[in-house]
Amino acid sequence: MNNVPPASVHSTFATALLSWYPRHRRDLPWRHTRNPYAIWLSEVILQQTRVKQGLPYYLDFISSYPTVHDLAAAPEDEVLRHWQGLGYYSRARNMHHTAQQVVREYGGQFPTTYAELLKLRGVGQYTAAAIASFAFDEKVAVLDGNVFRVLSRVFGLTEDIAAPASRKVFQQLADTLIPADAPAEFNQAIMEFGAIQCTPVKPDCLFCPLQAQCYAFQHGMVAELPIKSKAKAARTRYFHYLVLRHADTVYMRKRTGKDIWQGLYDFALTETDSDELAAVEVLRQVEALGGTVASDRAEEPSATYRHVLSHQKLEARFYPVRLEAALPVEALQKLGLAAFNAAEIEALPKPILITNYISKK
Ligand code: SF4
Secondary structure (H helix, E strand, C coil): CECCCCHHHHHHHHHHHHHHHHHHCCCCHHHHCCCHHHHHHHHHHHCCCCHHHHHHHHHHHHHHCCCHHHHHHCCHHHHHHHHCCCCCHHHHHHHHHHHHHHHHHHCCCCCCCHHHHCCCCCCCHHHHHHHHHHHHCCCCCCCCHHHHHHHHHHHCECCCCCCCCHHHHHHHHHHHHCCCCCHHHHHHHHHHHHHHCCCCCCCCCCCCCCHHHCHHHHCCCCCCCCCCCCCCCCEEEEEEEEEEEECCEEEEEECCCCCCCCCCEECEEEEECCCCCCHHHHHHHHHHCCCCECCCCCCCCCCCEEEECCCEEEEEEEEEEEECCCCCHHHHHHHCEEEECHHHHHHCCCCHHHHHHHHHC
16 A cells, blocks of 8 residues: 555645754754764764664764764774774774775765765765755755654555665655755654654654644554564574683684674684583683693683674673683684783773673673
8 A cells, every 4th residue: 555645745744844843853963063074973873773872972983083084094993992882883894984985085075965975885875865965955855764654654655664675665755755945954853753753652643743644643553554574583693702811811803704793802702503612612622722721620601691683692601711821823823813911902892792791700
């Protein structure tokens, strides 16, 4: 079903939102700027992140790296360290690369059009539309989860919002709704409306200015819309970390593969199909690295640490091992391990799972 609304609904929709917005919007720092760098930074940080969680990160980034030149020149480890705790670390790496691209290819000036912005690494349709409209007043409608929900409910769109093909339908509608004289304000308004009025659960329909024209409200379908097919069930992975210590150092490694947490530091890892690694297997692995355990008995492994990612559930245990001597160079090279003291470990970018373990030791 695709309920095409009468033209009058289109014009009253924008008018109602633009009147609602100044009275209800939250006062957020990135709403006081037209600087494309600051807007881009806020949009990258806020993807898949709640405003409350993202705000301190935004303030930290904008004060640590006031310009795109500052961000581009920063070491990747340092950028990841600032990002620590936000998750989805590929966003931080892409952000860093994009900053370098803007400096290298555009002389430090962000492109000023939607089409040009799309050429930047990690900048998709949503972010390009946000920057083009907020910073440069281009008439291009943003589509994020909030916008999908509002449009689906108000206009009775029943296309599955998780299906890529649906995007075209929503984009076409949004493009007809956005007014030429207030694209930035309209985009901000519809996203904010979805975030605080037309919320996923318990939207405030009673005091909603769109109630009379809202298809979902009028047809008792608020709880059903938008239609979103379920994502695949998350798979469980079992991580066993050897926390190899010698003198006052601990061996850690930078994750380089195509897996999660690329660029972050963790310990020597074995992944299995079960949540336990026998003590004898721990010893075998240490010996395979050319190491000698300093005591006769293996130390107790940690309790299980659980961590949920978007498509994976991690169950991790840590097996502390004190070594009699430093590990041979070949073993270090093979596994990419290096010895770090406590202060160095503190400064390394680490997954939150690893930070939790270290802080509880
Ligand atoms: S009436 Fe309810 S469902 Fe419709 S737009 Fe308003 S808050 Fe959303």
